[in-house]
Amino acid sequence: MRPTERISAAISEARDRTAIVAFITAGYPSREKFREHLTQIGNAADVVEIGVPFSDPMADGMTIQRSSREALAQGFTLRWLLGELAAMQRPKAPLVLMSYLNPLMAYGYAALAADAAKAGVCGFIVPDLPYDEGEEFRTALEAQGLGVIQMVTPVTRPERMAKLCAASQGFVYAVTMTGVTGKNASVPGEVTRYLETVSAAAKLPVCAGFGIRTREQVEQLKGHVAGVIVGSALVEVLESGKDPAEFLNSLRPR
Amino acid sequence: MSMEYSHDGAGDPAKLLADELAGKFPDARGRFGPFGGRYIPETLIAAFENLEAAVKQHLHAPDFQAELAAELKSWVGRPTALTHAPKLSKAWGAEVWLKREDLAHTGAHKINNALGQALLAKRLGVTRIVAETGAGQHGVATAAACARVGLPCTVYMGSVDMERQAPNVGRMKLLGATVVPVTTGDQTLRAAIDEAFRDWVSNPDDTFYIIGSAVGPHPFPYLVRELQAVIGKEARAQIQERTGKLPDAIIACVGGGSNAIGLFHPFIGDASVEIIGIEAGGTGNGLGQNAATLATGRPGVLHGAYSLLLQDKDGQIQETHSVSAGLDYPGVGPEHSLLLWAGRVRYEAATDDESLEALQECCRLEGILPAIESAHAFAGAKRWAQKNPGKRVLIGLSGRGDKDMPTLQRTILADTNKQP
Ligand SMILES: Cc1ncc(COP(=O)(O)O)c(C=O)c1O
Numbered sequence: 118m119r120p121t122e123r124i125s126a127a128i129s130e131a132r133d134r135t136a137i138v139a140f141i142t143a144g145y146p147s148r149e150k151f152r153e154h155l156t157q158i159g160n161a162a163d164v165v166e167i168g169v170p171f172s173d174p175m176a177d178g179m180t181i182q183r184s185s186r187e188a189l190a191q192g193f194t195l196r197w198l199l200g201e202l203a204a205m206q207r208p209k210a211p212l213v214l215m216s217y218l219n220p221l222m223a224y225g226y227a228a229l230a231a232d233a234a235k236a237g238v239c240g241f242i243v244p245d246l247p248y249d250e251g252e253e254f255r256t257a258l259e260a261q262g263l264g265v266i267q268m269v270t271p272v273t274r275p276e277r278m279a280k281l282c283a284a285s286q287g288f289v290y291a292v293t294m295t296g297v298t299g300k301n302a303s304v305p306g307e308v309t310r311y312l313e314t315v316s317a318a319a320k321l322p323v324c325a326g327f328g329i330r331t332r333e334q335v336e337q338l339k340g341h342v343a344g345v346i347v348g349s350a351l352v353e354v355l356e357s358g359k360d361p362a363e364f365l366n367s368l369r370p371r
Numbered sequence: 372m373s374m375e376y377s378h379d380g381a382g383d384p385a386k387l388l389a390d391e392l393a394g395k396f397p398d399a400r401g402r403f404g405p406f407g408g409r410y411i412p413e414t415l416i417a418a419f420e421n422l423e424a425a426v427k428q429h430l431h432a433p434d435f436q437a438e439l440a441a442e443l444k445s446w447v448g449r450p451t452a453l454t455h456a457p458k459l460s461k462a463w464g465a466e467v468w469l470k471r472e473d474l475a476h477t478g479a480h481k482i483n484n485a486l487g488q489a490l491l492a493k494r495l496g497v498t499r500i501v502a503e504t505g506a507g508q509h510g511v512a513t514a515a516a517c518a519r520v521g522l523p524c525t526v527y528m529g530s531v532d533m534e535r536q537a538p539n540v541g542r543m544k545l546l547g548a549t550v551v552p553v554t555t556g557d558q559t560l561r562a563a564i565d566e567a568f569r570d571w572v573s574n575p576d577d578t579f580y581i582i583g584s585a586v587g588p589h590p591f592p593y594l595v596r597e598l599q600a601v602i603g604k605e606a607r608a609q610i611q612e613r614t615g616k617l618p619d620a621i622i623a624c625v626g627g628g629s630n631a632i633g634l635f636h637p638f639i640g641d642a643s644v645e646i647i648g649i650e651a652g653g654t655g656n657g658l659g660q661n662a663a664t665l666a667t668g669r670p671g672v673l674h675g676a677y678s679l680l681l682q683d684k685d686g687q688i689q690e691t692h693s694v695s696a697g698l699d700y701p702g703v704g705p706e707h708s709l710l711l712w713a714g715r716v717r718y719e720a721a722t723d724d725e726s727l728e729a730l731q732e733c734c735r736l737e738g739i740l741p742a743i744e745s746a747h748a749f750a751g752a753k754r755w756a757q758k759n760p761g762k763r764v765l766i767g768l769s770g771r772g773d774k775d776m777p778t779l780q781r782t783i784l785a786d787t788n789k790q791p
Contacts, residue, residue, distance in 0.1 A: 171687065172687045173556065173565050173673060173674075174565075175412070179555075182555055219672045220687065223671060223684065224685075244412050245411060247409065247411060247412075247413060249409070250410055268412075269413065270414045292414065295414050295573060297573060
């Protein structure tokens with residue numbers, strides 16, 4: 118199975134349980150703790166999205182800005198992360214890296230693809246790399262069986278939606294609202310209708326992200342998407358020192 | 372890095388320059404050679420498509436140009452003067468001329484861009500404007516332009532800059548803008564741009580982001596250049612009329628690069644004219660001590676464009692330092708990166724101290740208080756003049772220095788203030 122297919126499979130396996138894609142900031146709150154959290158979360162979630170801290174996270178809200186800054190202050194580097202992942206006993210959930218483009222460019226695409234494959238990374242989410250600018254990066258990843266998970270949003274036009282859904286690898290990331298991460302998304306009829314449009318356009322499983330923090334939301338989205346992405350809410354749980362696995366389990370519809 | 376060479380001819384300076392002179396940039400992908408492009412979140416794609424279409428439809432349309440020209444004349448006060456500076460000429464040994472953007476309404480070149488974008492926003496039918504500001508000049512200009520065209524306006528400003536440019540904070544408020552302090556990141560211009568983008572990502576349908584320099588995703592660098600090129604067009608005609616010739620050199624300060632590209636662009640084809648951009652040399656050459664992006668940066672992506680950047684080896688953006696808020700920025704507009712690579716423009720740095728000294732000279736000798744940003748161009752011009760005695764230099768005096776009083780009180784005036 119190609120690494121990107123592992124992502125799709127892990128989400129599809131969840132079936133009517135609604136898959137959970139859990140986001141954590143790499144190197145936060147400390148490098149040691151991150152290792153511990155990754156294991157716990159990797160056993161409770163279906164896919165783990167590891168955020169690569171960047172100095173200028175322009176699509177992120179306060180929570181992820183804070184955790185990114187903290188991790189950078191403690192000396193986080195992408196090289197450290199990939200080395201760490203390659204060396205450790207990785208959880209069963211496939212790993213996806215979320216990163217702004219510049220740290221990836223600075224690493225060099227070919228070297229990054231090779232090192233990411235060795236580290237068990239299956240795919241990338243790059244919020245400031247729209248499909249139109251991404252060919253060179255996608256080509257480099259392709260060589261290792263890795264791919265880019267494309268995002269679609271409520272303001273993505275239908276033609277473009279079809280193109281992005283077809284181009285995406287692993288799953289389609291449906292942003293629930295216009296805005297940065299960390300807010301609280303209400304799930305009105307409008308949102309479920311939009312998500313159904315995405316699901317209709319996509320052959321891959323669709324996961325809804327941005328602002329997911331309660332079981333009620335996950336219940337409302339059930340049946341409309343294959344999975345949900347939980348980011349800022351999980352990072353807040355880690356900030357307060359609570360058990361991340363317990364929190365993730367509490368989100369699953371009973 | 373492979374990207375630099377992945378575009379046809381990107382490595383060949385002569386071809387880059389020929390294409391720039393032929394008006395081929397930005398190309399269909401929004402690139403100036405290898406630089407530029409549009410690296411934005413998916414949420415903003417439709418907003419940028421709308422903006423690009425509006426620029427194509429309106430920017431050079433006769434009715435838009437007529438409206439803009441009328442406002443530039445009667446509200447901004449253009450054309451701005453070209454002033455001969457006889458005493459600076461005598462002191463430095465070369466013939467010095469000043470293009471007086473400090474005389475434009477609100478006190479800097481920023482108004483040329485803010486007004487043009489506000490008029491465009493109006494045609495796009497948006498109901499709300501956001502902007503970032505460093506020195507506060509772009510914030511004041513945007514607040515004024517929004518009042519003039521009748522749109523509400525929110526300005527993001529780093530808390531460090533709010534303190535050092537305090538007079539401009541009050542002006543923005545008086546002009547009806549909401550000023551939002553940015554306490555995240557480095558609390559200066561770069562963090563303010565991050566925050567303005569976050570606002571726009573949250574409100575992509577009804578909001579227009581009036582960006583303050585020739586930076587950001589395509590078509591901003593192009594749009595800002597076109598709106599600022601009025602500086603160079605006027606200056607080129609004025610100096611020929613006054614002296615019968617082109618200058619030997621033109622010099623401007625470079626933050627994001629808007630006043631510089633505005634002055635430079637109409638002169639790029641004039642092979643006899645030496646073009647020099649002056650960046651913030653801060654307190655020295657060390658990491659984080661300056662904001663000399665073109666002199667020491669490497670290519671990368673920040674704020675939506677591929678250009679030179681001050682970054683560490685891991686691609687994290689570096690903290691910068693400059694006594695001037697408007698130059699205190701780790702990135703630079705993509706067209707400047709192109710002009711550097713094409714070998715058409717030379718970029719140098721002037722330190723905090725050199726710039727403050729040049730500011731004092733301009734005050735005492737010519738009776739003009741330039742902005743600390745503009746004073747960097749004066750410091751560069753002084754250096755050039757001493758090497759080129761008797762030749763003619765035109766300085767882009769991008770803005771006036773009233774806004775800098777808090778910084779000037781702490782620096783130049785600190786000693787005199789101690790006297791009884
Ligand atoms: C007077 C003045 N000059 C220059 C600048 C630098 O900006 P740019 O490089 O875009 O001209 C500023 C920015 O705030 C400014 O206020």
